Amino acid sequence: MAISTIEWEDGRIKLIDQTLLPNEFKQIYCDDLPTIWEAIKSLRVRGAPAIGIAGALGAVLGIWNSSARTYNEFAAELKSATEYLATSRPTAVNLFWALDRMTKTAEDNRALPISDLKEKLLAEAQDIIEEDKAMCRAIGQHGMELLNENDTILTHCNAGGLATSDYGTALAVMFSAHEAGKQIQVFADETRPLLQGARLTTWELMQAGIDVTLICDNMAAQVMKEGKIQCVIVGADRIAANGDTANKIGTYNVAILAQAHGIPFYVAAPTSTLDYSLKTGAEIPIEQRASEEVTEGFGKLTAPKGVKVYSPAFDVTPASLVTAIITEKGVASPPYTESLKAMQDV
Numbered sequence: 001m002a003i004s005t006i007e008w009e010d011g012r013i014k015l016i017d018q019t020l021l022p023n024e025f026k027q028i029y030c031d032d033l034p035t036i037w038e039a040i041k042s043l044r045v046r047g048a049p050a051i052g053i054a055g056a057l058g059a060v061l062g063i064w065n066s067s068a069r070t071y072n073e074f075a076a077e078l079k080s081a082t083e084y085l086a087t088s089r090p091t092a093v094n095l096f097w098a099l100d101r102m103t104k105t106a107e108d109n110r111a112l113p114i115s116d117l118k119e120k121l122l123a124e125a126q127d128i129i130e131e132d133k134a135m136c137r138a139i140g141q142h143g144m145e146l147l148n149e150n151d152t153i154l155t156h157c158n159a160g161g162l163a164t165s166d167y168g169t170a171l172a173v174m175f176s177a178h179e180a181g182k183q184i185q186v187f188a189d190e191t192r193p194l195l196q197g198a199r200l201t202t203w204e205l206m207q208a209g210i211d212v213t214l215i216c217d218n219m220a221a222q223v224m225k226e227g228k229i230q231c232v233i234v235g236a237d238r239i240a241a242n243g244d245t246a247n248k249i250g251t252y253n254v255a256i257l258a259q260a261h262g263i264p265f266y267v268a269a270p271t272s273t274l275d276y277s278l279k280t281g282a283e284i285p286i287e288q289r290a291s292e293e294v295t296e297g298f299g300k301l302t303a304p305k306g307v308k309v310y311s312p313a314f315d316v317t318p319a320s321l322v323t324a325i326i327t328e329k330g331v332a333s334p335p336y337t338e339s340l341k342a343m344q345d346v
Helices: 033-041 048-063 071-085 093-108 114-144 170-179 196-207 217-225 251-260 336-344
Strands: 006-009 012-016 027-030 152-155 185-189 211-215 231-234 238-240 245-248 265-268 314-317 324-327 330-332
Touching: 006 048, 006 114, 012 033, 012 048, 027 033, 033 048, 033 071, 048 071, 048 093, 048 114, 071 093, 071 114, 093 114, 114 170, 114 265, 114 324, 114 330, 152 170, 152 217, 170 196, 170 231, 170 265, 185 196, 185 217, 196 211, 211 217, 217 251, 231 251, 245 251, 251 265, 251 314, 324 336, 330 336
Parallel strands: 152 185, 152 231, 185 211, 231 265, 265 324
Antiparallel strands: 006 012, 012 027, 238 245, 245 314, 324 330
8 A cells, every 4th residue: 555544644633535445535534533433433444453543543633632731631531532432343352452552551651741641642553553564564474475376365355455554464465475476366255235345455456466356245155166266365353362253244154165165264463453351252242233234335225125134244253264363473373272372472
C-alpha cells in the first residue's frame, strides 16, 4: 500500500473509507470519538490490526483537547474514551489489546505534565503503527517459505494492507512471495454478505500485479476438487490459546473443505491477535451484524421485507483444522497450546 490505511494528521484521524472501495477511493477524517467509533462499527476501517490502530488513535483523539489539570482527571477522561471505543466491535482482540496498552502507557507516565502525557500517548499509538508494519513484513517473510513455485492460494475475506497499517497478514505472504519472484496465483472468495473479498482483496492483489481470480463463496469446494488450490491462507481476528481461530464468517466452511481435500490451511496473524486468556474458541465473543447487511446490502433489497435474519460476523475454526499459524515470530505448528505459549515467552 503506497497510502496508509489509517494515520494521525494534525489532531485528527485520517483513514481510507473502505465501504466505498473499489468504486471510489476516498480518505476521510475523524475529528471526535463518535466519528471514529462509527468508522469502526460501520467497517469504514476494518481488519483486526487496523481496528487496534483505530482504537489507539481514538484514545488519543479522546484526550487530545483535554483541559484536565490533574492526572486523575485526565485518567478519567481516557477511561471514558477507551470504554466507549471498546463497545464498537467485540470480536477482534487487537482493539482491546491496543486500548489496554494506551491505558498502561498513561499509568506508567502519570508523573508527566498533562501536555507531555498527551504527546506520550500519541507516540505510543505511532509505535503501534510502526510495530504493525514490521510485524506484517515479518509474517510475509515467514509465510512465503511455505509456498512453492506456481502454487495457487485460496483466501477468504480481506487480510491485506487495508486490514492493517500497510501490508497485511494473509496477503503479506502473497505480496512477499510475489516480490521475491515466485510465480503464484490467488483465488479470492467474494466473502458474503459485505463482499470484502470481491471489493477489497481482489483490488489489493490487482494493484500489486498478482494474478487473482474471484469466485463466489460456494465455489470453494469445486475449485478444490478440480485441483486448482494448493493451500488456503486466511487472517484472524482472535486466536485462543489452543489455536482455535475466529475469522470472518465462512472461514470455518473453507477449513472443513480444505481438510476434506487434503489441502493445507494456514492462518496468518500477529501475536497481538493471540488471546492467551481464552482456553478455547468457545469463549470468543461473536459479533452479530444488522440484518440489512444480508437483506439489502449496498442499498438493494434482495430478500422479502420482514424476513428473519441471523448474521454472525465471524465463525471459529477449530485448531484441529489449522495446519499452521504464521506470526511475526515464526510459524507455529500443533499442538498450539505449546507452540503459541512458546511464542508468548519470546
